[in-house]
Amino acid sequence: MLLLAGFLLIMLAGIYLGISTRRPIVYRSHLQDVAVTVDGEDLTLADMAYYVVYEEMNVEKDARIYDPKRPKKYWNTHANGVFVAPEARRIAMEMAIHDRILLRKAQEEGIVLSTEEKEQLERRRTDFWEDLFDEQKENLPVSYSRIDKTIGQLALVQKYQMKLAKENGRTYASYNWDGAFYEQLRKGHDVSIHKLVWNRVQVGDVSLKHEADFTPARKWGGG
Secondary structure (H helix, E strand, O other): OHHHHHHHHHHHHHHHHHHHOOOOOOHHHOOOOEEEEEOOEEEEHHHHHHHHHHHHHHHHHHHHHHOOOOOHHHHOOEEOOEEHHHHHHHHHHHHHHHHHHHHHHHHHOOOOOOHHHHHHHHHHHHHHHHHOOHHHHHOOOOOHHHHHHHHHHHHHHHHHHHHHHHHOOOOOHHHOOOOHHHHHHHOOOOEEEOHHHHOOOOOOOOOOOOOOOOOOOOEEOOO
16 A cells, blocks of 8 residues: 555656646746756856847737737747747747857957947847837846847857858858858757756747737648
């Protein structure tokens, strides 16, 4: 009897652990959780915030065209062979990995911004904040300054990417996060995504607050 009770306790604990590790997390309550490690450097959810907010903005634009009254429906759809919300999460992660790899290379080579490039950076910052939905500004998971810091790092990434493309006789786009030559570059780096954290991030519900929608996922757009 005691053995049976012990077995049941272990089984229930396993079930609870399985459920808890799949349950979506409250993003701003887990900012120090590590989402990915790139060449030994940990990136936390706070470090990932810009990418999450940026990707939510991009997808939400399409969502509000798809259904202006209930954009959450779009996030639950299956489009072009992938589910929208998980794909947005994947893209946010891939952009972050790309930028961290190129940022460290830019810093190693001592790349800095010129006065003109700093002015362009400020315009990019202004454009970013103007493009965000008001709802997102009200629900940022981190401070404005934390987002601005990442945008500043992106300017170095872009400058290094242009240098890299020119030196190798390739297009700038070929070194984007989904570019063929960047993929070759990435193979030389150690990347470990912490799936127990990252897979519980609900991209689409971090800086956006949709009404609950229980419509089953369905295909759209030739998926």
